[in-house]
Amino acid sequence: MNPVQPAQPAVRGGGWLRREEAIMGTSVSVELWSDDRAAGEAAIAAVMADMQRIDWTMSPVKASSELSRINREAATQPVALSNELYGLLERALYFSQLSDGAFDITFASAGQLYDYREQRAPTEAELATARAAIGWQQLLLDPQHRTVRFGHPGMRIDLGGFAKGHAVDRAAAILRGHGIRHAVVAAGGDSYVLGDRRGRPWNIAVRDPRRPDQVVAVLPLEDVAMSTSGDYERFFERNGERFHHVIDPKTGRSAHGLRSVTILAEDGLTSEGLSKSVFVKGLAEGMRLVESQEGVDAIVIDAEGVLHYSSGLLGAAPQSGNPGRQ
Template identity: 45%
Template sequence: MSVQRLFILAMAIVSSSASAEWISEQAEIMGTRVSVTLWHTDQTRGQAAVDKVMTEMRRIDNAYSPYRPDSDLSQMNSMAGQSGAPALSISPEMTQLLDKSLFYGELTNGAFDITFASLARHYDYRDKKTPTEAQRQALLPAIDFRHITLDREQQTVRYQHPAVYVDLGGIAKGYAVDRAVSLLQQQGISQASVSAGGDSRVLGNRRGRPWMVGIKQPRGDAGIAITLPLSDTAISTSGDYERFFINDSGERVHHIVNPQTGKSTDTLASVTILGPSAFDTDALSTSVFVLGQERGLALIESLPNFDAIIIDRAGQVHYSSGLMPPQ
């Protein structure tokens, strides 16, 4: 090879290395902070990939936000429970979300229940308001995922109780994170991190080193309780510190509601689930939080490829067997 051709090749390698970089962006979507970080050898194409992720996140928010009156979810809540009306036609994506939600409802015997909002939507954590006792008595019977009749083949849904109200907040963010990772993979990206609030997924590693993902300290000043080295893993954390207030009795009233009581679950402070997909870890972190330490860990031990880290209200940390430190 001539000296000239060697020089041209060397310059091409240098130019390619110089343009390769980490690209990051954050935005407020789905009522939380969405973050994307990825490595790409071309800044323009890398930024385009980030833009696609943010566009997809906004699309999912527009479709499944309970706070948007024109969202698919709001339309379903207003129409699926109408007496005498035919079953409501829904999108393939909504069918997928409901199917997964009902699966976890069955698996956890109702610890995960997307109809929890039939009562829980009357909480206001900013104004420190809880449902009245009359509302609790009237609406608690509406909390039961079995009130949802889903026809997966026909892609229709019907509510069997007129007061049913569905909220997908315990599963939609995980779904969105998986969708974002899938979009990145389709564009040939193999090193990235995507998060939406407490739900994250890391793709590949961080240039030969693991991604370092922190689990927040649930009490006291902001800080990290545990740091995990991860690659190709989804991780979701549910905590009683995300949306809460302390009532006049000194009780912590937070957004993770026990479907059986309609009240905040009161034994754990934080649950983190690791697994292959955020669609699953999102639902499982809520499920384990409601089930409590003993039953929650038993559930995770029964599922291959999933692990759990639980921090109880006394600050003690409990691990599933796959994460137990060596004795």
């Protein structure tokens, strides 16, 4: 997700500020307007600090994170959770139920077996063992004691983009608390557009999954969350098959049939949860899910590179490009 306009120059002491940092294994950026430069810098610093905090809490690779502790201990005993993480697990289970299991953070039971840098995929035997541990119904929450327990010894969870959706939601709230009314915050494929661009919408680009320097659509947006899931960020190809990080929980393999899914919704948890759900469910079932949700829209690019818009975007006539059929 990228704003396609350049930052505007300062006017009457106010101005556009932008900062980008590497957090949560991805690029995190904030662009905002502030009438006071120092106040704007303080708002950006508060957002980046909270992003770092979320990363230290929810990282699946940092051994000291709360999520890593869950993965180490929850198969043998209930693990007490912070209110924040307990709430996120509740929301994750909500989207699992809504999507009939297409969204499932226990996918990590198989997802952990892939190494995209080393181009390693699990064997059939490894996948068979891992699939037995996948299943959101086996992620057992105790609302009275605020604990989680795994119903299978091989289970692992990974919030992935869901944590980033949460992070951009929190970032928008932090910016509002600092008096910021015009901003875009992005964490990887998840973003939140706060207000407009001082009298006009933010024009937000959706990239071409096969040509990273090209865009397939430009959407005029304000006050909305946007998440994109695709087969092009972390992947490798072997014998004509693309192995990517969006895992179908039912198979433990990369989901196929779509190149990317972009969801617009009121909050980042919804946009992220549905972008993964639609990608796994495929075009027909995924679009039916989108159309059943109030205030949700989608742009889906299928395996042939054809764009499909939900009904709420057809009338908006977004500017679009021609995605590559590669």
